Amino acid sequence: MKNINIYLNFDGNLEDAFNFYREVFQGEYISLKKYMEMPHGDSLVPEDREKVMHAELKIGEGMALMGCDILKTWGQSITRGTNFYINITPDTEKEAHLIFNKLSAGGEVQMPLQRTFWGTIFGTVTDKFQTQWMINLTIEK
Known part of the structure; x- marks a missing residue:
């Protein structure tokens, strides 16, 4: 497994929060994507288009703070x-499926593990102890 990071959800103020964290931790953005950048993002209500779909802020060697705005x-x-x-970043697709399936046992899948338009194999699950997990493996398109 490559690493495990915390993924935070915000109610429309992620960008303000992450800019604050960037200053606190002297970090740098790895990614900052808005909902309007997703396929059909222009069909979202105007107040949702500028919200952050995904942000990743490097805050140390091999560490990142991740997050999104909810809609x-x-x-x-x-x-x-x-x-x-x-957030778990596995080494391989096989490991991604193995971990996801084990965490799903007795839990609830919010998003099945699948290939995404943004170039990952991604899924979310709440395990049987109510801990929320993301599996997030970058793949080549």
Whole structure:
């Protein structure tokens, strides 16, 4: 396994928060993608287009803080204390499926592990102990 990072969810203020964290930790952005950049992003309601779909901020050697803004128009909400995921970056697709399947046993899959338009194999699951996990493996397109 390459690493494990914390993934935070925000209610529309991710960019402000991450700019603050960038200053605190002297970090640098690896990625900052807005919802309008996704396929059909222009069909989103205007207030959602500028929200952050995914951000990754390098904050140390081999460490990153990750996050996104939730979209209320998609039925998403934040409950403080559960507004984070533990993000796992496996070494291989086989390892990604193995870990995802084990975490899913007795839990609830929010997004099945699958290839995405942004160039990853990605899925989310809440395990049987209510811990939220992301599996996130970058692949070549």
